[in-house]
Amino acid sequence: MSRRAKESDPPPGEDVFTAADLEDDDAASLRRARIDKVAVVVAVAAVGMWCGGLVALGACAAPFVFERTPYPFSGQAMGAAFARFDYIAVGASIVALLCEVVRTVLSLRRASARSAAARVRRYVAIALAAGALYSATQLTPEIMRLHNDGVRRGQGAEGAELEAI
Numbered sequence: 219m220s221r222r223a224k225e226s227d228p229p230p231g232e233d234v235f236t237a238a239d240l241e242d243d244d245a246a247s248l249r250r251a252r253i254d255k256v257a258v259v260v261a262v263a264a265v266g267m268w269c270g271g272l273v274a275l276g277a278c279a280a281p282f283v284f285e286r287t288p289y290p291f292s293g294q295a296m297g298a299a300f301a302r303f304d305y306i307a308v309g310a311s312i313v314a315l316l317c318e319v320v321r322t323v324l325s326l327r328r329a330s331a332r333s334a335a336a337r338v339r340r341y342v343a344i345a346l347a348a349g350a351l352y353s354a355t356q357l358t359p360e361i362m363r364l365h366n367d368g369v370r371r372g373q374g375a376e377g378a379e380l381e382a383i
Contacts, residue, residue, distance in 0.1 A: 293365035
């Protein structure tokens, strides 16, 4: 029982690539959409925890610590708090970056991967992570060093440096 070969049929043993091969099936598309949504929620939670922690430490805790704790312990206490928070900030930035990588990989076939908003989102995630690393490795240790050396904000050249940092 052989059928007659048409001109449009590929030669026996050869696969033909068609436009249908590029289309997503519904299950894979739904799975990617769910993973993308989870990545968005996790990234927003990580960045929210990070920003909320900065507000809690900088705007809420620091004024009271400096007001109610005697010098030099106030600066050392806040320096230690920010040094510990740096671990949270760096961890949250890594989580946000990983979520962005997942979202980028999931959207490689779609035009949304090349949109301006997606590019800006990626660059912002990279910039935030770089800022967290810079703060943890450069700013916090320098502030701690100045406080440990007895420097007070606004007093003398080193105090001006502490104020600037």
